[in-house]
Amino acid sequence: MSDEAPDSLIPYDEIVQEALRAVVSRVLGEVVRDGLPGDHHFYITFKTRAPGVDIPDHLIARFPDEMTIVIQNRYWDLKVDEDRFEVGLSFNQISSMLHIPFAAITSFVDPAVDFALQFHVDEVEGDVNDHDPAENDGDAEAVETADDGSNVVTVDFGKKK
Template identity: 45%
Template sequence: MHYDAMAQEALRGVVKSALKRAATEGLPGAHHFYITFKTDAPGVSGPDDLLSKYPDEMTIVLQHQYWDLAPGETFFSVTLQFGGQPKRLSVPYAAVTRFYDPSVQFLLQFEAPPPAPPADVKPSDETAEPAAPPAAEDGSKIVSLDQFRKK
């Protein structure tokens, strides 16, 4: 049933709801968010000069100086200041590894997603479709039981 994956997805919904509330109502009182995400995860986008400084993971703070927070269904986008320059980031919720609101000591940690494969790499033989089973001399096919086993 993959309950662990379902729980991770449900908790990422908490992050999405918090960002939607912050986008529409602002951050009340002392609330602010530290959001850590994998910069090499599929779908993460931002200026190359910024993401190259953080090739694995990055933490952003949503507190006073953030603009155009746009939480979508699968990702959020926000503009933040880096070195005095506004820069736009888009982060899939699946790339988020940590969400922390220190004003209420609320912390969520997530399993890291696998990194995005480089664009010029072909899929390995393990991910390729299995070859058709060989046919016996009498025309019957040999069927591997591996395709029916639970993984």
């Protein structure tokens, strides 16, 4: 008997990631409709060079691989489409519109309730391994995700090559 799992002909990892990204879409859609309830706020980390990401050049220069944005007090024009969202944020008092496909998101955290989702995003050619959280002009504390497994869902089935 072998300890290796057989290769699946069903792409479970892709199906689960798509379903969990739908959670992010639904949550943001509810914020569009009703505003942020209570103390909820979000840290959203995404690949800056993923297909479909549209952010200002000065942000790509500062965050060539990944950046984390804060959706809390100072954001505007939040819109959610089937496969992406857009939001206005201020970085060093410079207003910027960001267009981010859900497929580019690597993590979604709501520290108010210790909830986090982490995603696998295929590497984009030219990716750099540095990650530096964006300092948009929100009033949030540093991102801390639970490392004890409580309310954290990590999706990575380890793709067979």
